[in-house]
Amino acid sequence: MNGQTQVVELNAPSMKARITIGANATKERLPLLTAGQVNFVLTDCNVYALHQDFFEEYFKNTEIYVLPAGEEYKTFQSLENILLAMTKAGLLRTSKLFAVGGGVVGDIGGLAASLYMRGIACVQVPTTLLAQVDSGVGGKTAVDLGGVKNIVGAFYQPQEVIVDSRFLSTLPAREIKCGMGEIVKYAALDGAFFDELSANTERLGSLEFLSGLIAESIRLKAGVVERDEKETGERKCLNVGHTTGHAIELSHGFSHGEGVLYGMLLETQIALLLGVCEKEYGEKLIKIVQSAIAVAPYQKPDFSSIAVDAEKAKADKKNTQSGLITLAVAKAKNEWTTVSLSFERYVRMLLEGIKALGL
Ligand code: GLY
Numbered sequence: 171m172n173g174q175t176q177v178v179e180l181n182a183p184s185m186k187a188r189i190t191i192g193a194n195a196t197k198e199r200l201p202l203l204t205a206g207q208v209n210f211v212l213t214d215c216n217v218y219a220l221h222q223d224f225f226e227e228y229f230k231n232t233e234i235y236v237l238p239a240g241e242e243y244k245t246f247q248s249l250e251n252i253l254l255a256m257t258k259a260g261l262l263r264t265s266k267l268f269a270v271g272g273g274v275v276g277d278i279g280g281l282a283a284s285l286y287m288r289g290i291a292c293v294q295v296p297t298t299l300l301a302q303v304d305s306g307v308g309g310k311t312a313v314d315l316g317g318v319k320n321i322v323g324a325f326y327q328p329q330e331v332i333v334d335s336r337f338l339s340t341l342p343a344r345e346i347k348c349g350m351g352e353i354v355k356y357a358a359l360d361g362a363f364f365d366e367l368s369a370n371t372e373r374l375g376s377l378e379f380l381s382g383l384i385a386e387s388i389r390l391k392a393g394v395v396e397r398d399e400k401e402t403g404e405r406k407c408l409n410v411g412h413t414t415g416h417a418i419e420l421s422h423g424f425s426h427g428e429g430v431l432y433g434m435l436l437e438t439q440i441a442l443l444l445g446v447c448e449k450e451y452g453e454k455l456i457k458i459v460q461s462a463i464a465v466a467p468y469q470k471p472d473f474s475s476i477a478v479d480a481e482k483a484k485a486d487k488k489n490t491q492s493g494l495i496t497l498a499v500a501k502a503k504n505e506w507t508t509v510s511l512s513f514e515r516y517v518r519m520l521l522e523g524i525k526a527l528g529l
Contacts, residue, residue, distance in 0.1 A: 176385050180392040182309065182399045185327040189307060189392065191385045195334040196295070200228045203266065203293055203330060208232075210256050212279040213270040214239040217297050220340045221270075229268070233259035237275060241426075244274045244314050246322075252282045266291040266329070272298035272345075273305040273426060277320065280311030284326035291329040297337035299349025299380060300427050303356075303387040304408070306331050308395040318485045319416050325400055333388065335381060343466035346377055348427025350462045351415070353383055354434060356390050357458055358410045358500035363390065367458045374458075375465035406488050407506045409498045411437050414520065417482035422471045432471060435459045439523035441499035446509055448502040455500055456527070473524045477517045484513065 175192035190199050211225070211234040218225065218236045225234060235255045237243055256267070267290060269279025276294050283292035296306030312323025341349075354374075357364040363386065373379040391408065398404040415433025419426055438455050441447035447455075483489075488496040494510040501507045511519060 178385070178388055178392050180307065180327070181396050182327050184309070184325065184399060185329070187307075187309070187327045187329065187331060189331040189333060189388055191333040191388060193335045195332045196224070196228065196336065199330065199332050200295075204228060204232070204268075207265055208259065208261060209266045209268060210259050210261055211235065211268045211270060212237065212252060212275055212282065214243075214272070214275050217271045217275070217337075221297070221337065224270075224336070232268075237271075237278070239274075241274055241314065241319075244278050244312070246313055246315065249278055249282060249285075249313050252278065253286060256282065256286050261286065261290065263287045263290060266293055268293045268295055269306075269328075270295040270297060272296065272301045276301050276306050277310070277312045277323070280309065280326050280328065281313060281323055283328075284311055284324045289326070292326065294328040294331045296331065296333060298341060298345055299338060299377075299384075300345075300352050302333045302338075302384055303349060304352035304391065306333070307388055307391050308408075309399070317420060318482070319420060320487075321485060327399075333384065338377060338381065341377075343375070344425070344428075346375065346380065347431075347462070347466045348425045349380065350374060350465065351411075351427030351430035351434070353380060353387055354459055354462050355408070355410050355430065356383075356387050358434065358438075358455060359394075359407050359504075359506055360390055361503040363387075364455070364458075364503060368454055371458055371461035374462050401487075406498045406508060409488060410434060410500060410506060411498075413437070413483050413486045413488065413495065413497050414480075416486065417479045418471050420482055421475065421479040424471065431459055431463050435463070435527060435529075436520060436523045437497050437499050439527055440497065440519045441501070441509065443519060443522055443526065444509060446507060447500055451502050452500065470529065473529055476520050476524065480513070480517050480520060483516065 178189040180187040267283040294306040309327035312320035411434030415429035419429030495516040
């Protein structure tokens, strides 16, 4: 991301969303969006503490709701508390909810905006690399329930997304790695992106390098969402590695991005073992993912419990037939596909994949 502001128009069937990307994105858009109305800000305690100058500058007289940080707060209880605070703040149908934070704030904030008075405008201000390249864009909103991630939610496009690099400088190394999970995903979908990452595996931990990929990641995602907003087909490609990723994430307390990296590793290996993925391409993709995992090494998941962890995949939203687990996997350059396996076969393939990868 450089100083030059870029604008991506996401023309989804339900609504047009303007995405402004750049080092001056907040300065250019927020004064216009906040003017003349009673609004509401949702953020979390980490973002609030780190960016007090930002809240002071743009939201001085606005009700700010500060959620505790973490996926464990993406619940109905938090949603109810937020909606109650919105009611007390006297919001109108013309008010806007500004979701300033990472994936949790964006998901629950978008859902609150979709519900309040049957829908008020939502402006997403993603502050993590992961939220900037993925969850802040595309209108997926959700809370978790019964140990299942994002099982309750709505497709609700934000009116605007403000992607500003000012937030990235405070991210810890682990957060940058989390964002990489979603950035690497685009390499499985787009040939030019794949070549770029393949040629730069040693730069995957560099925020400067990754920042240069943000606008292109958003463009790729916006194109997919325009063609398949409600995920009836093509949008499933944005879930490459996510079935196994979610299972690992929930069972091991990993962040979403870390789960997705291991999920991509295992699901690409499964696609290779099944002969679904072209060999040379799949091996190169695995190398990219392994390089991403090697940045800011965090504890490796304990794969001895994978058969138990895998149970979570039964509730995956890509599954279309009871008893079958559907994975979105890389196939060849610019090509992806879905494979559906019985649960028992999925577990067997995971075990084979773990062995083949030496995990
Ligand atoms: N995060 C995947 C999607 O938005 O479809």
